[in-house]
Amino acid sequence: MITLRDIHKQYPGANGGVHALRGVTVEVKRGEIFGVIGKSGAGKSTLIRCINMLERPTSGEVIVDGQNLTSFSEQQLREARKGIGMIFQHFNLLSSRTVFGNVAFPLELAGKSKAEIAAEVIPFLELVGLADKKDQYPSQLSGGQKQRVGIARALASRPKVLLCDEATSALDPKTTKSILELLKDINRRLGLTIVLITHEMHVIKEICDRVAVIEDGKIIEQGSVLEIFTKPQMTTTREFISSIVNHDLPDIFTGTVFSATSGPDSNLILRLSFIGHSAEEPIIASMIRRFNVDASILYGNIDHIQQTPFGTLIVELSGDQAGIQNALNYLRARELGIEVIGYVARNTRAVG
Numbered sequence: 001m002i003t004l005r006d007i008h009k010q011y012p013g014a015n016g017g018v019h020a021l022r023g024v025t026v027e028v029k030r031g032e033i034f035g036v037i038g039k040s041g042a043g044k045s046t047l048i049r050c051i052n053m054l055e056r057p058t059s060g061e062v063i064v065d066g067q068n069l070t071s072f073s074e075q076q077l078r079e080a081r082k083g084i085g086m087i088f089q090h091f092n093l094l095s096s097r098t099v100f101g102n103v104a105f106p107l108e109l110a111g112k113s114k115a116e117i118a119a120e121v122i123p124f125l126e127l128v129g130l131a132d133k134k135d136q137y138p139s140q141l142s143g144g145q146k147q148r149v150g151i152a153r154a155l156a157s158r159p160k161v162l163l164c165d166e167a168t169s170a171l172d173p174k175t176t177k178s179i180l181e182l183l184k185d186i187n188r189r190l191g192l193t194i195v196l197i198t199h200e201m202h203v204i205k206e207i208c209d210r211v212a213v214i215e216d217g218k219i220i221e222q223g224s225v226l227e228i229f230t231k232p233q234m235t236t237t238r239e240f241i242s243s244i245v246n247h248d249l250p251d252i253f254t255g256t257v258f259s260a261t262s263g264p265d266s267n268l269i270l271r272l273s274f275i276g277h278s279a280e281e282p283i284i285a286s287m288i289r290r291f292n293v294d295a296s297i298l299y300g301n302i303d304h305i306q307q308t309p310f311g312t313l314i315v316e317l318s319g320d321q322a323g324i325q326n327a328l329n330y331l332r333a334r335e336l337g338i339e340v341i342g343y344v345a346r347n348t349r350a351v352g
Contacts, residue, residue: 052084085154087147202244275310
């Protein structure tokens with residue numbers, strides 16, 4: 001649905017200007033919710049504005065629904081943008097217009113009659129839960145209600161793509177959750193392709209199918225949300241994820257000396273990552289019964305990414321070395337993520 005090919009965006013200025021995007025290549029599938037996450041100044045706002053050509057790339061191609069927008073004239077772009085809705089962090093509503101009037105505005109610009117406008121605006125206000133607020137003004141609305149008006153306005157032209165520029169950053173957590181649920185419902189009902197940018201990993205976790213991580217104008221990592229959460233490769237990605245799931249060793253291990261090799265009197269410390277069905281299976285209990293080893297759970301947590309469970313356990317395996325090795329081989333054959341943290345002397349134990 002959306003393909004960005006080797007996008008560069010450079011703003012002129014002293015000392016070579018600012019290189020906001022550096023060879024960005026991203027593909028967004030039809031009907032998915034795709035997230036772009038990055039810190040302030042990483043280039044994510046420039047990236048999303050390149051999709052609807054509010055920012056024209058210095059080089060590269062932007063293809064939306066089979067159309068190469070980088071080859072379009074300004075007149076052609078105005079027509080193409082009717083198929084690309086956008087909502088903003090600060091709502092951008094017209095204070096002098098009612099809720100109805102704000103949603104009707106793009107339809108008026110398109111030359112629709114009053115009857116046509118009424119027939120289209122009311123269903124969208126019902127969709128976002130604001131039909132009873134149609135005669136109120138933005139100053140009379142809460143932040144969440146204003147964003148719902150912004151969403152209805154973006155949908156009024158019946159776009160195929162909806163761009164969300166930090167759409168929940170100005171909202172409290174409860175309101176953020178309701179807006180994310182609304183976007184997910186719209187995606188499901190209308191088959192709308194949604195691209196959202198954010199600096200909040202919980203937003204990505206709650207709503208997105210896939211995510212790209214941007215840093216210094218480059219995409220440093222991308223994949224399914226489940227892959228990125230459970231197997232982050234880059235430091236910046238791990239920093240974002242740590243706000244929700246901490247991949248660092250817990251403080252209880254401070255001062256523990258780990259050896260890289262086993263000895264006759266050492267215990268093995270493992271970090272196990274469980275994903276999907278493996279999070280629900282009694283793998284540890286089965287391992288203990290099969291290989292005559294003891295397993296002490298030193299740390300653990302479990303969470304869900306949308307409907308998929310995932311979790312982390314840090315375990316200490318003790319027993320004879322053959323049994324520990326067989327247990328490790330057994331775990332490696334399962335659908336788990338396994339990290340050998342190291343070995344500790346048996347009379348020391350990892351937690352003292």
